[in-house]
Amino acid sequence: xxxxxxxxxxxxxxxxxxxxxxxxxxxxxxxxxxxxxAVVLIGGLVRGSAxxxxxxxxxxxxxxxxxxxxxxxxxxxxxxGFTVRTMHTIPNxxxxxxLQIEVVGHQxxxxxxxxxxxxxxxxxxxxxxxxxxxxxxxxxxIHSFWVPALAGKMDLVPGRSNTLWIDxxxxxxxxxxxxxxxxxxxxxxxxxxxxxxxxxxxxxxxRQRAPAATPGSxxxxxxxxxxxxxxxxxxxxxxxxxADGTGGPDLTHLASRRTLAAATVPNTPExxxxxxxxxxxxxxxxxxxxTELDERQxxxxxxxxxxxx
Amino acid sequence: MSDVEPEEGPxxxxxxxxxxxxxxxxxxxxLASEWADPxxxxxxxxxxxxxxxxKRLLLTGFFxxxxxxxxxSLVMRLQLARPESDLLSPQLFNELFTNHxxxxxxxxxxxIVSLVERPEPLPYSITEAVLGSDKKAVxxxxxxxxx
Numbered sequence: 138x139x140x141x142x143x144x145x146x147x148x149x150x151x152x153x154x155x156x157x158x159x160x161x162x163x164x165x166x167x168x169x170x171x172x173x174x175a176v177v178l179i180g181g182l183v184r185g186s187a188x189x190x191x192x193x194x195x196x197x198x199x200x201x202x203x204x205x206x207x208x209x210x211x212x213x214x215x216x217x218g219f220t221v222r223t224m225h226t227i228p229n230x231x232x233x234x235x236l237q238i239e240v241v242g243h244q245x246x247x248x249x250x251x252x253x254x255x256x257x258x259x260x261x262x263x264x265x266x267x268x269x270x271x272x273x274x275x276x277x278x279i280h281s282f283w284v285p286a287l288a289g290k291m292d293l294v295p296g297r298s299n300t301l302w303i304d305x306x307x308x309x310x311x312x313x314x315x316x317x318x319x320x321x322x323x324x325x326x327x328x329x330x331x332x333x334x335x336x337x338x339x340x341x342x343x344r345q346r347a348p349a350a351t352p353g354s355x356x357x358x359x360x361x362x363x364x365x366x367x368x369x370x371x372x373x374x375x376x377x378x379x380a381d382g383t384g385g386p387d388l389t390h391l392a393s394r395r396t397l398a399a400a401t402v403p404n405t406p407e408x409x410x411x412x413x414x415x416x417x418x419x420x421x422x423x424x425x426x427x428t429e430l431d432e433r434q435x436x437x438x439x440x441x442x443x444x445x446x
Numbered sequence: 447m448s449d450v451e452p453e454e455g456p457x458x459x460x461x462x463x464x465x466x467x468x469x470x471x472x473x474x475x476x477l478a479s480e481w482a483d484p485x486x487x488x489x490x491x492x493x494x495x496x497x498x499x500x501k502r503l504l505l506t507g508f509f510x511x512x513x514x515x516x517x518x519s520l521v522m523r524l525q526l527a528r529p530e531s532d533l534l535s536p537q538l539f540n541e542l543f544t545n546h547x548x549x550x551x552x553x554x555x556x557x558i559v560s561l562v563e564r565p566e567p568l569p570y571s572i573t574e575a576v577l578g579s580d581k582k583a584v585x586x587x588x589x590x591x592x593x
Contacts, residue, residue, distance in 0.1 A: 323540075325536075421536060421537075422537075
């Protein structure tokens with residue numbers, strides 16, 4: 138499924154743009170080299186039989202020196218020069234007014250922590266036009282954070298913290314993906330980067346800071362009892378309630394997110410119901426266990442979760 | 447050794463076997479029969495000659511290239527040809543690419559590359575092509591084989 142713009146060749150930030158430019162340069166040089174060699178090769182094949190009787194011809198050795206030594210040296214020196222320049226273009230020091238966000242990799246989802254204490258999952262909200270410093274760590278194995286439209290990849294390595302700068306001037310929703318094989322569901326360890334204008338970002342962050350909405354109806358209230366009763370709370374936190382588990386994603390504002398299961402399916406009540414009762418039908422092998430609920434419990438629980446805006 | 451023509455020497459192109467050889471025909475024959483590979487398939491599997499082992503490595507490498515290189519990657523590419531395809535389970539896909547890596551590295555590249563390790567200098571045609579026709583004039587005395 139596709140939620141958003143993605144792709145390293147459709148760059149929406151300065152770092153991604155620098156990388157895309159380098160890529161195009163390499164494609165052009167590679168294609169030019171290929172064409173030159175194809176022409177020489179075909180020329181050699183066509184004229185081959187005619188000049189075979191003249192072994193004293195010195196041209197072949199000059200051709201090999203030119204094509205085998207001079208040409209690759211020139212091409213590689215150009216590529217090296219532009220690569221070093223690209224590395225300098227991509228920021229590696231703190232620009233003014235940067236925002237810091239922590240990203241913690243888990244098998245197979247992303248925990249996102251904001252400086253004001255907000256903890257979310259699988260959706261990095263960033264203010265457009267302001268550089269963001271991502272502190273990347275992991276709770277288990279090596280992962281790699283990659284939002285191709287915004288920046289290059291950076292690994293999340295156990296026992297250390299890596300830094301990645303992302304920056305975009307264009308509001309939009311960009312797709313990301315774990316880029317380091319991390320186990321069974323590596324392919325479904327995705328995320329969204331949501332870039333919003335500064336004002337809307339601040340509003341969003343303030344809303345996320347608030348504790349969970351109180352259930353708006355008696356059945357949603359029942360749903361909260363189900364949530365506590367069947368064991369959801371031992372892994373999930375819902376701030377403002379007794380649920381304070383830390384094994385799984387924070388669900389305080391679950392219904393405000395666009396996707397479920399690390400950007401695997403859209404966050405609709407139908408998908409949420411399947412996810413809650415049998416998560417392995419959507420994402421085989423995840424830590425979250427299936428939960429047996431009767432019809433009424435199921436309806437109440439979904440109503441409660443859908444109220445967590 | 448100096449009066450032996452290089453074309454007939456051990457291990458060079460044109461020699462029947464890469465076995466030790468001596469000038470007296472009687473001893474040479476004895477050595478040849480002593481070192482010869484046993485006949486038949488069983489004999490081939492027990493071969494100790496470089497050329498027989500080399501061919502076997504090449505064939506083995508090629509076999510695993512088809513099996514681990516081509517079949518694995520073809521099936522993986524089929525899975526990736528369509529978005530959200532459920533041709534393979536995630537477990538099987540992960541097993542295939544792990545297998546693909548190990549098989550290609552250890553059962554294709556390793557045996558085939560080991561064939562390329564040869565004690566002789568680069569084939570004459572390559573040095574010739576790069577350095578011009580008079581190799582010795584360019585490289586000087588150092589190219590003269592040590593005797």
